Amino acid sequence: MQTAHLIYFSPTGTTRKAAEAIAQGVGASKVIHYDLTLPGATFDTVLTEGVAVIGIPVYAGRLPELCLQRLQAIRATRIPAVLVALYGNREFDDALVELRDLSVAKGFDIIAAGAFIGEHSFSTPSQPIAAGRPDAEDLKKAVQFGRQVAGKLRSGNPDTPDMDGHVPYKDRPKFGGKAPQTDVGQCILCGKCAAVCPSGAITVADSVTTDAENCIMCCACTRACDNKARSFTHPWIEEKRAILNKNCAEPKMPEIFI
Numbered sequence: 001m002q003t004a005h006l007i008y009f010s011p012t013g014t015t016r017k018a019a020e021a022i023a024q025g026v027g028a029s030k031v032i033h034y035d036l037t038l039p040g041a042t043f044d045t046v047l048t049e050g051v052a053v054i055g056i057p058v059y060a061g062r063l064p065e066l067c068l069q070r071l072q073a074i075r076a077t078r079i080p081a082v083l084v085a086l087y088g089n090r091e092f093d094d095a096l097v098e099l100r101d102l103s104v105a106k107g108f109d110i111i112a113a114g115a116f117i118g119e120h121s122f123s124t125p126s127q128p129i130a131a132g133r134p135d136a137e138d139l140k141k142a143v144q145f146g147r148q149v150a151g152k153l154r155s156g157n158p159d160t161p162d163m164d165g166h167v168p169y170k171d172r173p174k175f176g177g178k179a180p181q182t183d184v185g186q187c188i189l190c191g192k193c194a195a196v197c198p199s200g201a202i203t204v205a206d207s208v209t210t211d212a213e214n215c216i217m218c219c220a221c222t223r224a225c226d227n228k229a230r231s232f233t234h235p236w237i238e239e240k241r242a243i244l245n246k247n248c249a250e251p252k253m254p255e256i257f258i
Contacts, residue, residue, distance in 0.1 A: 003050030004028035007074060008084075009036045009057065009067035011198050011218035014118030014134060015086040019055035021139040022082060022114070025146020026051060026153075036070040039200040044073040046107075051153065052076065054103055055084035057118065059216070060173045061093025063102075066199060066216055074106060080158065081108035082149050088120025089130035089248045096257075097165030110160045112149050112258040116142060117251070120244060121219040122237060127245040141254050148258055163257040178234045179215035180222050182208040186229035193221035193230055 004023040010016040016035070023031050028051065034043050056063050081103055085095040092115040100110050116138060120129035134142070179201065182193075187208060194202040201214040202221060217237070222230040 002028065003030045003032065005032050005034060005047055005050055005052040006055070007034040007036065007052055007071070008055035009064065009070065009198070010055065010086075011037055011057070011196070011216075011220035012119070012121065012223050015055040015057050015084065017139060018084055018086055018114075018116045018118070018134055018142050019053045021134075021142035022053050022084065022146040022149070025143040025148075026053075026082075026150045027146070034074065036067055037198050038196075039198070042070050042073045045075070047074070047076040047079055050079060051149070052079060052081040052108060053084060054081055054099065054108070055086060056095065056099055057218075058085050058087035058092045058095040059175075061091060061095060061170050062172045063095055063098050064216060065172070068102065071102065071106070076107040078107055078109050080111045080153060083110060083113040083163075085113075085115045086118040086134075087115060088123070088244070089117050089133070089252050090120075090244060092164070094165040094167070094169040096163045097167055098169050100160070100163065101167070109158055111152055111158060112145070112161060112256070113163045114142070114145055114254060114256045115164075116254045120248075121217060122232070122241040122244060124241065127241050129241070129244045129248055130251070133251075138254060145254070145256050145258075148256070152258060161257040164255070175216055176213045178217060178236060179210045179212035180219065180230045180232040182210070183229045183231070186227045188227055188229075190226075192224045192226070196220040196224045
């Protein structure tokens, strides 16, 4: 396999790590990145050769709408694709089948899929949820999965595997109205939070302003802030964080469908 097309939406970098490890296992000599994370990240292109690795984080069992919008311009002429759902140790629910249906409509032939674990967006040092995932063992499994994909490509078997999930998909929860806040005493107005925001919801001038209605609650800004000036302590988030910390403490392992 000469070329691997890595297509991903990865606010905190975890989905990208899994996709890169799979591409490493596939053994492509050339890797092309299509990073859909930041505002303006659209690629009006038709892929005609190679293999695609399409990686998306799971938000409450579904794919983030912002990512779906940015995927619209990428199409393919029946090239093989590997799907990756990255979730925070709860469940990936219907995300893989949703990504499968979208990818098939865009002209990809789905030959494999995987659900991998990443640190949950709501995770904090005091209430960790899959902290540090994907870890070294996860990435090792991702590389091994890539090698299995390469074997399937060599075998000439294009069959789409069955994968967990349901159609119709579960209802998509509504986001908006909640966002991380800034501790003005810690903030140095460096602009890193705005630079990593997928929805462009943060503006930095004489102070930091966050448009909560457009926040997707990915918490990329809280991870990027070196001064720990960004935190997410909305009561709804605190409640969900406590539930996840309690109920999702047992580490789950990646699941593959090939």
